[in-house]
Structure formats: structure tokens, C-alpha cells
Amino acid sequence: MSRPVHVELCEVGPRDGFQFEAQNIPTELKISLIRNLIRAGIPRIQVTSFVHPRNVPQMADAEQVVAALLDEPCTMTGLALNTKGVERAAASGLKGVDLSIATNEQHGIDNANMSVEEGVLQAEKMIRLGVDAGLDVQLNVQTVWGYRAPGDTPLERIIKMAHRFADSGLASFSLADSTGMANPDSIQEVIDAVRSVSSVPLVLHLHDTRGLGIANITAALEMGVDRFDTSLGGLGGCPFIPGATGNVATEDTVYLLDQLGIQHGIDNAIVAATSRQVSDFLERDLSGKMYRLY
16 A cells, blocks of 8 residues: 555644643643644644543643634644533534443453453443444544554454444544554554554554654555554653653654655654743653754
8 A cells, every 4th residue: 555645643742741740830821832733734633622621630721722722723632531521522512432442351450440341342332422423533542552562452352342333323443553662563563453453543652761752653654544643742641650751843844754755744843942942831841852943
């Protein structure tokens, strides 16, 4: 399969990147940063998470952030982890909601205190609720390429999940390398396997913990994948995965697309300036590379 002519990036930094920062990020700053990303031409942004503020205090202002951005020319989504979150997303005025479930039994217990099957059953309810509310629903399946070790999530389980949700009304199906354990060969193996049982559009959500993020995106491009989650400056991680870093940096991904002649519509200089603003606020360097060079 040939590379895509155009790629759509979804910026997940305002959710995946901000959610577990110890330093409180003011609502006004979040809104300003997101507006900068919209001005840069990023077509889709995951702006918040509809979770209980006791669990993720950084997301306590979810409705305020959304309300300030509803008129912006961008597809905006929010993460929901239960039916209450889906209801909040629909009430907020967003057009899309992103759901996320475990594929690895131990990760399911560590992250959500439920088995994989319990998560799947909950996801089915959430999808129906979201579709009935008129939302564009994306399902993200976590730790596809491994949780504690590469390959400890069975590929057969991923295939069964893809098949189970193939006719559920999803707008897209997202494969997450939450731990950064994928490699270019395993990326292509999983993509090929999922496509054999489902025609739902694929999204890849790749973390760069082991430094193979850009190589893995390149491998996916060779398979014709044209949608990726990325994070400004490489922000993000997972509190249940020691040493986990964020998604592949948006700026690094845009640079790759430029070098391959693939269209994307993003002004990388504006994204990089936004990452530097975040870096200055947090008073630390971010894990991305290209944001320093613009």
C-alpha cells in the first residue's frame, strides 16, 4: 500500500499532556495554548477529559475550556472513561468524544480496576450513548503492543476487539502504543490484522518511550495510515507505566511529513512556539526535538 497524500494529526497535548502535570495550569492559559494550536492549522484537538476532578484535578475545568472554544474552526473532542463522561461531553456542545479501554488484563486492573471484558461491556454502552447523542465516537484501545513487556497483550485479543466493534457505529478506531513498546514490524503486523476484520478508519496513538515513535509512524505511513495522535513538545505519559513518555511530538511528526512530501496543513513554527511557551511555564525541557529548532 502506498503512503497517503495527506495526513490528519490530532493534537492530544491539552489532555494527555496536561492531565498529570503537578503544577496547576490555569484555565486561561489552556485556552490560549489551544487557540495557538488552532491558529497553526491543527485540524483536530483533544481539548480535555471528562473525568472526576478528584482523580484528575488538572481536568476540573473541562466545561469551561470547551465553552470558550466552541466557535473555533477546529474539530474538538474530549476523553470520556464512563457513561457520565459521555453525558458531560454531549452536554458541553462538543461534536466528538474519545473513549478508551484496556486490552491487557493487568493494565485494566491497574488503570481502571476492571477486567478487559468489563471494559468492553462498558464501552459498548458508552458507544451507544454517544452515537444516540449525535457524537462522533472514537474508541481507543490501550497497550496494544504490550504493557509490562513487548507482546504481553495478545494480538488475537486486539483482532477480536476490532471485529466486535466493527459495526458498533464508531467513527474511528484508535490503536495505542501506550508504553512505547512497538517497533516498525509489529506496527505493520497489527495494522494488517485489524484491517482484516474491520473497515472502521484507523488512528494510531504512539508514545515515544523507547525512541521508536518516528520510525513507527513511518512504518504506518507505508501501510497507508493517515491519522495520528501527537502531542506538542512530546508532552504526556501514564502514571501506571514507570518511565513512560508522551506521544510522538507534533513538531517532530510534522517535520517527518515535510521530508516525505506528505501534506498536513500545519504551521510548525507556531506549534513549536506554543511548546516553548509550555516549557517555560513548566520550567523544564520537553521530550520533543524539533520544537527547540524553530
